[in-house]
Amino acid sequence: MSNHEEEKDNLDFVFYIVALVSGMFVGLILDKGFTWIFVGGVLGLLTAAFFLNVLVRGRGEKI
Numbered sequence: 001m002s003n004h005e006e007e008k009d010n011l012d013f014v015f016y017i018v019a020l021v022s023g024m025f026v027g028l029i030l031d032k033g034f035t036w037i038f039v040g041g042v043l044g045l046l047t048a049a050f051f052l053n054v055l056v057r058g059r060g061e062k063i
Contacts, residue, residue, distance in 0.1 A: 012052055019048035 023044020027037035 015048045015052055016045060019044035019051075023047070 020041050021044075023040035023042070024037050025040070026044075027040025030036045030040070
């Protein structure tokens with residue numbers, strides 16, 4: 001019998017991938033040029049980083 005907690009996999013990369021693809025898609029829809037695809041991707045990644053570090057902080061802590 002062991003008294004240790006199982007470590008859960010960190011799935012934060014899923015948020016980053018979804019944000020990157022969504023931002024690139026929005027940049028593509030703007031139809032202003034290829035640079036907006038990259039700008040949309042960067043803004044999507046920044047949004048995901050903000051979401052994970054500020055809004056979801058402490059999600060694994062037990063009260």
